[in-house]
Amino acid sequence: MVKLYHWEPNANSGKPMLALAEKGVPYESHYLDLLQMDQHKPEYLAVNPDGTIPAMVHEGRVLTESTPMMEYVDAMFDGPPLRPTDPKERWRMRWWMRYFDAYFGPSVSMIGWNVFVGPTARQRDPEEMKAAIEKIPLESRRIAWRKALFNEFTEEELAESRRRTIFSIDALEKHLTKHKFIAGESYTLGDINGFNLAYALPFSQADHCNDEKTPKIMAWLRWIYARPATKETWAKGRTELASRLKMLEPKN
Numbered sequence: 001m002v003k004l005y006h007w008e009p010n011a012n013s014g015k016p017m018l019a020l021a022e023k024g025v026p027y028e029s030h031y032l033d034l035l036q037m038d039q040h041k042p043e044y045l046a047v048n049p050d051g052t053i054p055a056m057v058h059e060g061r062v063l064t065e066s067t068p069m070m071e072y073v074d075a076m077f078d079g080p081p082l083r084p085t086d087p088k089e090r091w092r093m094r095w096w097m098r099y100f101d102a103y104f105g106p107s108v109s110m111i112g113w114n115v116f117v118g119p120t121a122r123q124r125d126p127e128e129m130k131a132a133i134e135k136i137p138l139e140s141r142r143i144a145w146r147k148a149l150f151n152e153f154t155e156e157e158l159a160e161s162r163r164r165t166i167f168s169i170d171a172l173e174k175h176l177t178k179h180k181f182i183a184g185e186s187y188t189l190g191d192i193n194g195f196n197l198a199y200a201l202p203f204s205q206a207d208h209c210n211d212e213k214t215p216k217i218m219a220w221l222r223w224i225y226a227r228p229a230t231k232e233t234w235a236k237g238r239t240e241l242a243s244r245l246k247m248l249e250p251k252n
């Protein structure tokens with residue numbers, strides 16, 4: 001039995017959740033509340049000493065890094081293939097997954113940490129939060145938490161994240177004008193990766209991602225939203241983050 005340690009169906013956690021659901025692989029779900037810092041508690045650090053989510057345990061091995069984790073899921077289990085066999089399409093899928101993970105994702109994430117994680121964390125006792133942050137194993141995550149908690153993302157870095165997000169929305173719209181899916185003709189891990197990053201853009205970037213400006217992105221998001229695996233996965237969400245998916249309901 002696969003064990004998956006995850007937060008909301010969103011960003012990195014949502015990638016293996018959706019890939020497992022598409023393959024029809026049952027898994028033991030371990031929900032960690034990122035905002036309560038469950039990922040830095042000793043029970044979880046015993047699984048993943050970096051204190052990041054998601055992590056998957058299968059046949060005694062611990063897998064981290066959500067994108068290669070999805071490739072593992074696709075290669076290891078029966079079910080519909082989620083990687084193209086055509087080398088050009090596979091290259092295109094991996095090119096976009098790299099772009100999502102290295103450029104588009106971190107920009108959307110910084111904006112999210114600034115508008116969602118920061119204000120939520122500020123409702124808690126500051127001294128307790130400070131002490132909890134000092135215990136975070138990875139320096140990069142300690143910095144993100146400090147900046148979110150003390151509202152220290154600079155105007156320059158937020159402006160650059162907004163610029164990159166808008167640039168990337170445009171790049172994705174152009175790509176989906178030429179190709180039905182991220183890799184080309186078939187639904188793959190590239191779409192699962194992109195959906196987890198982009199499903200809330202019509203909400204968080206409503207001026208830039210909408211039916212008028214980005215009809216191809218909207219059609220692609222709605223197509224993925226309609227899949228049973230997507231519905232099943234987002235039903236596991238417990239916060240308002242997951243409820244943003246409802247924006248993709250077909251209009252009457």
Ligand SMILES: N[C@@H](CCC(=O)N[C@@H](CS)C(=O)NCC(=O)O)C(=O)O
Pocket residue numbers: 011012013034039051052053054064065066067141144
């Ligand atoms: N590259 C890793 C990134 C994992 C990561 O940083 N996940 C975030 C959540 S999306 C996290 O664990 N944050 C915990 C924290 O900042 O305390 C992956 O793709 O799995």
